[in-house]
Amino acid sequence: MKSLKLCDTTLRDGEQAAGVSFTRAEKLEIAKLLSESGVEQAEVGIPAMGRREQEDIAAIAELGLPMKMMTWNRAMVSDIDKAWNTGVNWSHVSIPVSEIQLRGKLGLSPAEGLTKLQRAAEYALRLGMTVSVGMEDSSRASMEFLVELVNSLYKEGIRWFRYADTVSAHHPGQMAERVSTLLGAVPADVELEVHCHNDFGLAVANTLSGIAAGATWASTTIAGIGERTGNAAMEEVALAWRYLYGGQCAVRPEMLKRLADKVIAASGRNVGDAKPIVGQLAFTHESGIHVDGLMKDTATYQTFDPSEVGREHRFVLGKHSGSGSVAHVLGKLGLEANPDTVARLLDRVREYAEVYKDNVPESLLVEWLMEENAQTRDVV
Ligand SMILES: [Zn+2]
Structure with a gap:
């Protein structure tokens, strides 16, 4: 060509x-x-x-x-x-x-x-x-x-x-x-x-x-x-x-x-976060299905690798996240949780996304994990 x-x-x-x-x-x-x-x-x-x-x-x-x-x-x-x-x-x-x-x-x-x-x-x-x-x-x-x-x-x-x-x-x-x-x-x-x-x-x-x-x-x-x-x-x-x-x-x-x-x-313009290739959200994924696919093989949800343009996939937590995404974000922060805790965190992620119409900041997820762990210790 x-x-x-x-x-x-x-x-x-x-x-x-x-x-x-x-x-x-x-x-x-x-x-x-x-x-x-x-x-x-x-x-x-x-x-x-x-x-x-x-x-x-x-x-x-x-x-x-x-x-x-x-x-x-x-x-x-x-x-x-x-x-x-x-x-x-x-x-x-x-x-x-x-x-x-x-x-x-x-x-x-x-x-x-x-x-x-x-x-x-x-x-x-x-x-x-x-x-x-x-x-x-x-x-x-x-x-x-x-x-x-x-x-x-x-x-x-x-x-x-x-x-x-x-x-x-x-x-x-x-x-x-x-x-x-x-x-x-x-x-x-x-x-x-x-x-x-x-x-x-x-x-x-x-x-x-x-x-x-x-x-x-x-x-x-x-x-x-x-x-x-x-x-x-x-x-x-x-x-x-x-x-x-x-x-x-x-x-x-x-x-x-x-x-x-x-x-x-x-x-001085805002061209939109979803602008292809250069926008903030161009390689950001929330959907549990997509994140799961990307974690198994990046080719599942990309036509070209974001590293070609000096960028990388970013996973965020929101209404459409799955438990795999929660575990992934925790893992990235050097943390882990058992499946029950991850399920409870996922409920909180979805609730937050609906109320605030936004993704959950990682710092908040860490806070929630500490709360969940403290509650579990109280029960024990
Ligand atoms: Zn012209």
Whole structure:
């Protein structure tokens, strides 16, 4: 299976999430971690946003990381000038490609939009920049227009095109069909990137579907932070590609938790404890049946070993625990109890979980064990 390449946009689309604003120090740290994690390319900001953003971008570029950088720009000569001044040579030039956005936002026909895009792209090329073209709202554009756009910009020397499912208008089957139709109608060395949003919870599925259908690059953000409901989560795309599709990906999985913790803290957001791979509960088990299976053979309830991502299974005590879980937690603490005591402790665990709607802290279990033991001694 082929290799998936990542163009991470945590520092651009991720920061566009409502209320998220990274400081320069945070941006530098995130960029370093992305590069160290094996990400091939990162979008690092929007120069047109102003001087402060331009200085941040320049500071990231000055790190001289092995990871390539690109800036995000509208199809406007003034945006390209600002991008050029940041010192980042790779310029993403974006324009809406659906009629609804072209006419509604820019008041342009598709032909006029293409001309505007060509002007901006040619200008960036003349400056000696490498250009990738962003096709905003690709999902709702006519395929005929997309093919025409890619083929005409290909003639200018552009090879990289981003297919953006900006408003989550595709399901995975449509994404696969559209990507393969587009790639079938353009030169073989076109590199297509898929950029998906998560309004139906399908950003990761759509991204993987696009890659499996022939796209080369996946546009992702760490923990999926981004506009509205967010983007495709990098860690989910990378690991699902590896474990479910049997594909290659240069990402170092053991770095993902650290990277996600950094981004989540800097974003000031709560992405939820159940977030796959990086969430607090991603490898936490309560159900007695699952815990029993995992204690016999970890393969019973896992697709990949949590140690791959530097984590481990964690067993907690709650309403669905079994006596095996209670004995296991006690054993882990160097304690033991006879089966009758374990049964009484389990009753107390279940009662606590129902009343407090929470797991039982280990310290409380130890307290209960001491109480039970004291009572047993009194009876004797
Ligand atoms: Zn986006």
